[in-house]
Every structure is written in structure tokens, then in C-alpha cells.
Amino acid sequence: MISQAQQHTISIEAQDRPATVERLLRVIRHRGYRLCRMAVESSQEDERIALSVTVASDKPVVLLQNQLSKLVDVSSVEITSAETNPLRISA
Amino acid sequence: MTGADLVVQTLANLGVKTIFGYPGGAIMPVYDAIHRGDVDHILCRNEQGAALAAVGFARACNDVGVCLATSGPGATNLITGLADAMLDSVPVVAITGQVASPLIGTDAFQEVDVLGLSLSVTKHSFLVEDASELQATLEEAFVLAKSGRPGPVLVDIPKDIQVASLLGGPASAEAEPAELIEEVALEQAVELIRNATQPILYVGGGVGMAGPAAVAELRNFADQAGIPSIVTLKGIGTLEDSRDLHLGMVGMHGTKAANLMVQESDLLIVAGARFDDRVTGKLDTFAPNASVVHFDIDHCEIGKLRHAHVGLLGDLTDGLKRLGEKLAEQSGADLTAWQQRAVTEKTNHQWRYDKPGESIYAPKLLKQLSDQLPEDSVVACDVGQHQMWVAQHMSFTQPYNHLSSGGLGTMGFGLPAAIGAQYSRPNACVVNVTGDGSFMMNVQELGTIRRYGLPVKILLLDNERLGMVRQWQQLFFEGRFSETILSDNPEFVTLASAFGIAGRTITRDDEIEQGLSDLVNSTGSYLLHVRIDAEENVWPLVPPGAANQQMMETAE
Numbered sequence A: 001m002i003s004q005a006q007q008h009t010i011s012i013e014a015q016d017r018p019a020t021v022e023r024l025l026r027v028i029r030h031r032g033y034r035l036c037r038m039a040v041e042s043s044q045e046d047e048r049i050a051l052s053v054t055v056a057s058d059k060p061v062v063l064l065q066n067q068l069s070k071l072v073d074v075s076s077v078e079i080t081s082a083e084t085n086p087l088r089i090s091a
Numbered sequence B: 001m002t003g004a005d006l007v008v009q010t011l012a013n014l015g016v017k018t019i020f021g022y023p024g025g026a027i028m029p030v031y032d033a034i035h036r037g038d039v040d041h042i043l044c045r046n047e048q049g050a051a052l053a054a055v056g057f058a059r060a061c062n063d064v065g066v067c068l069a070t071s072g073p074g075a076t077n078l079i080t081g082l083a084d085a086m087l088d089s090v091p092v093v094a095i096t097g098q099v100a101s102p103l104i105g106t107d108a109f110q111e112v113d114v115l116g117l118s119l120s121v122t123k124h125s126f127l128v129e130d131a132s133e134l135q136a137t138l139e140e141a142f143v144l145a146k147s148g149r150p151g152p153v154l155v156d157i158p159k160d161i162q163v164a165s166l167l168g169g170p171a172s173a174e175a176e177p178a179e180l181i182e183e184v185a186l187e188q189a190v191e192l193i194r195n196a197t198q199p200i201l202y203v204g205g206g207v208g209m210a211g212p213a214a215v216a217e218l219r220n221f222a223d224q225a226g227i228p229s230i231v232t233l234k235g236i237g238t239l240e241d242s243r244d245l246h247l248g249m250v251g252m253h254g255t256k257a258a259n260l261m262v263q264e265s266d267l268l269i270v271a272g273a274r275f276d277d278r279v280t281g282k283l284d285t286f287a288p289n290a291s292v293v294h295f296d297i298d299h300c301e302i303g304k305l306r307h308a309h310v311g312l313l314g315d316l317t318d319g320l321k322r323l324g325e326k327l328a329e330q331s332g333a334d335l336t337a338w339q340q341r342a343v344t345e346k347t348n349h350q351w352r353y354d355k356p357g358e359s360i361y362a363p364k365l366l367k368q369l370s371d372q373l374p375e376d377s378v379v380a381c382d383v384g385q386h387q388m389w390v391a392q393h394m395s396f397t398q399p400y401n402h403l404s405s406g407g408l409g410t411m412g413f414g415l416p417a418a419i420g421a422q423y424s425r426p427n428a429c430v431v432n433v434t435g436d437g438s439f440m441m442n443v444q445e446l447g448t449i450r451r452y453g454l455p456v457k458i459l460l461l462d463n464e465r466l467g468m469v470r471q472w473q474q475l476f477f478e479g480r481f482s483e484t485i486l487s488d489n490p491e492f493v494t495l496a497s498a499f500g501i502a503g504r505t506i507t508r509d510d511e512i513e514q515g516l517s518d519l520v521n522s523t524g525s526y527l528l529h530v531r532i533d534a535e536e537n538v539w540p541l542v543p544p545g546a547a548n549q550q551m552m553e554t555a556e
């Protein structure tokens, strides 16, 4: 099956606690999104971490945004860009 | 004081009176502090039992349950209980000991990465890295467990922090108040409700979790709006079965009336429910013509599986009240025909208990038990056919009285959950309804009943089968009964007696009355072992992949 899998880039800001990045990655995988690109920047002084992740899925990205923003350490989740790429998804 | 003393003192300051746990190396300082502290510790006989007791405690009183375990195997044994709390949104705080900070990451004795392990089964989890953060972390764990959509929170405490020398202070952990539902959203909901001619109120476990005031408000709303209602497994007790327009449980083993009517509805007013697959059957055939107005505290649930025309995010009690007030301002569509339909369907599809023969028909026995139990009793069941029969044939007047593992379907839930409930509701009659498979999953908790002399009642429905799996094998696997025959069960009454628990076996219909009376009236714990027909099935059944109106009612 060929479906129009959207790629979305999401900016996430969070408190930098043990397991923060693992939590985010787990939610992305478990909720059905494929990680395409990721950049992480953490600053030691203010214990903040900023991530930019590009994900692909045929599910609406807002569902992922909701799940990520529910995480306790996360302070903001913004969808910064979207592009449509044909992605092969086997059912 | 030590970090361990601070743990116990903080728990006491937060109002915790009872915790469930099991000691071991990496948590020994905390156990030492318990020995001299002000919190009652209940020793369960497996950490899974402790976690599920905390769940039962929490669910029966709608407050936080607490469990405690050591590192490594202690923590891994907790996991099933935390997953249960996660899937049923139960406020639980779990505290685990961890190897000392310098040893973390060295594969030390009984070291498991519990923080990593916790990620998918908790709402949040902490590894305390600095002794100065210990108290604040514990307080935050309680706030998180009970705020918004409740859930389990784990605090992993390395041993060096437990023995560190610390100063404690007064502790507090108030749940964050829910935000109020937006006015515009309520206006939109009112519009849809006024125009609906076949509305259904679809009620889940979230209403009970929002508290007794939300339950009362929902009942007012149902009365005032005259809208026929259905409940999920976890919504049972939120609306009383005695209401004319209440159709009972919806879904895989729901009532015929509920499943037929929901499919025909033109508007679903969803309160604290989440379109679980056990409720909807094949999702895209569920209530196909209905618009959706969805109340929830968790924004992730709105639109997750079914598009909501109006999402009502926030405080349910206040929202229902305001919705009711707005509806009262102007009358809506005439619901008389739809209400009449509800009454007719409910009457036409009442349960029947007139099964011929001498053997014991479990649904009838449960109906009789339900009629005999005092009003504020708690029933904690296990998982399987007996669980569905409890849901179908027993009546509950509060959601806090029916403890059933809904989301995770955890066999072995019932006995420890009943123990937990007996602590949060010490004056209530607490009954564990179990099956011969489930009972053996946490049978060690009979030791907890014996140790504390708890009056927990056990009703064991013995079909010598893993009945629910056997039913599916009969219906969907051409009768290949792979590993579901338990004809080699132990002598259950003898087993109970080894723990000082009285009991008897009944096998015939004419023994039910005396058996139930012995169970309900015993002053201490009691096991009523009931032999039932191995071939009995739970009906109706919405088969996998079918729509809710396509219920099977026999095996033919």
C-alpha cells in the first residue's frame, strides 16, 4: 500500500531530567511515528533541553503533539513544518 | 534524620496511613524507618500483590495508594501492578530502593534500570539523584498521581540517599485543580444536544475518578435531560441500574439494549470514556450516525480514536452543571419516542435466570449475592468469564464499589485489590469474586489475609477451566482446547484452611442460599468454593471484528 506519509518537524522544549529523551522517543515510536531526523541541545546551567525531531506517519501529527505535550517534563511542543512524501507502508 | 526517615515522615505528613510492600536489601533503610515511624506497613507476599493492593486501596476510596519494594526483582515484580494502574488511570505512588548512586550502571547486585523499565507503565517516574531533592520529589509524585488524569508515579531512591543525613519540613501535595471547560465549547455542545432526537449518554470510569460530586452531577444531568445512558466496564455504578433509561454496560459483553441503542444513536455524549475496542467493536461501525460531544480531562483522548464534534476539556463536575443549566433555558427536540424505545428494549432484554437443572448457574448466583450484600460493599473481581458475569449480574450504586481490572485485564487482580480495599474501606464488606485460574495467580496473598486477620470474603467460581479462553477456543478455534483445562486444581477449601480461612464447597443450586449466607455472614475471611459447569459461556458476545449490534447469543 502506498500512502501519503506526511513528514513533520516538531520542536520540543523540556526540562532536562533523567530519561527525558527516552520518554520522548518512546512515545514517538509507540504511538506509530517513524523518526527521520533529530537534533538535541541541552544546556547544563538551566537544566533545559531542546529537541527538533522530524517524524513520518500516516497518522495525524496532532495526535503525537498531544501525547508529547502530556509528558510531565515537556513544556512546549510546536509543529514547525510539514512536507508530504510518498512513503511505502506495508499493511 | 536520615533520607529514609524523611520518606516515612513525608508520607505521614501527606496523610498516608497505610502502605503495601515487601522489604529487601536496597530498601532496608526505609524499612528501618518504618519500624520506628508513623505509617502502617502491610506486608504482602509478592510485590505484585503489594502494587495491586495499592490499586484496590486507591480505587475503593478514590485517593492515592502507596506501595514499596526493593531494587531488582522487587521492582520488576511491581511492574504488572503499575501497568494495571496506568491502563485504568489509578493514582498510585510506588517507591523503590535502588543500589547506591556510585554503583548505578555497574551491573551491581540486584541492579535493574528501574527508571527505564518504568517508562511505559507509569504516568511519570523519578530517579532521586540528590538527597536535597528527596522530599520535593515525593510531594511532586503525589501531586502528579492525582492531578488531571490520575495514574501511577514511581520514585526510585538509591540507597546512599536513604542513609544521607537530611532535614525534613512540613509536606503538602494538593492535586492541581482542573481548568474550567470553555464556554464556547459548552454552547456548541448544547446546540448539538438540543437538536438530537436519539442521544445516548456514554459514561466511563473518568466520572467516578472525577469524584463523588461529579457522579452526583452526572446523575442530575441524566435525570434532567432524560437521555438514555450506557456505561463501560469501569463506569459501572456511576448510574444505578434501577433507572428506567439506564441500559447498562455497552460493548463486547454488554447488554443487548445498550448495544442495540448505541448503534442507532444520532449523538453520543461521552463522559470520561475513551472508545476502547472492547466498547466499540469494529471502530468504524460504532454508532455510525452519531455526532460526538466528548468530556475528558485528558486532551489526548479527544479525537484519539473517534472524531469529536465538540471536545469538552476540563472540570467535569462544573461542566456538567453548566451544561445542565444551559439546556434548561430552552427545550430541545422531543425525546419521547426514543425514551420509550429505551424502556422497551430494556424490558424486552432483561437477564433470565431460569436455567433448568440442578447445577449452579453462575449468573444467578451472582445476582443472589448482589441482592444479599450490604449497600456499601466492595466487589473486587479477577479476569475472565466470572468478571463479565459480575459486571452483568451484580448491581452497584457507586463506581468505587466495583473493582475490576479493565484496561490491563490482570488475572490475579482481585485478591490483592480486595485486601487493599479492606484497608481504605475498613467497615465495608469486601468480596473477591474469582475464577480457578485467576485465584492461583496471586494465591500467596492468602498469607496477607491470615497475617492481618482480614475479613475479606472470597467467592471462587470453579469451572476447572481458563473459562474465557476456553470460550474463545470453542467459538473461534474450532474447539481445540489448548492448555485451558484445569481439572487438576488443588483442593481449594483445604488450601484456604492452611491459611486459617474457613470455607466450603457447593455444587448444587439448592445449596446456594446457605452457601452465600455463610460467606456474607462470616465474621472473618471465608472461601465459598462453587463448582460450575465447564461449558457455560458469557452471552451476549460481540465477536472480534463485528459491529455491536451483531451479538452472538449461543454457540450455534
Ligand SMILES: Cc1ncc(C[n+]2csc(CCOP(=O)(O)OP(=O)(O)O)c2C)c(N)n1
Binding pocket: B382, B383, B384, B385, B386, B387, B409, B410, B411, B412, B434, B435, B436, B437, B438, B439, B461, B463, B465, B466, B467, B468, B469
Ligand atoms: C496475567 C494474565 N494472563 C493471562 C490472561 C489471559 N486470560 C484472560 S481470561 C483468562 C482465563 C481466566 O480463567 P479463570 O480465572 O478461571 O476465570 P473464568 O474465565 O474461568 O471465569 C486468561 C488466561 C490474563 N488476562 N491475565
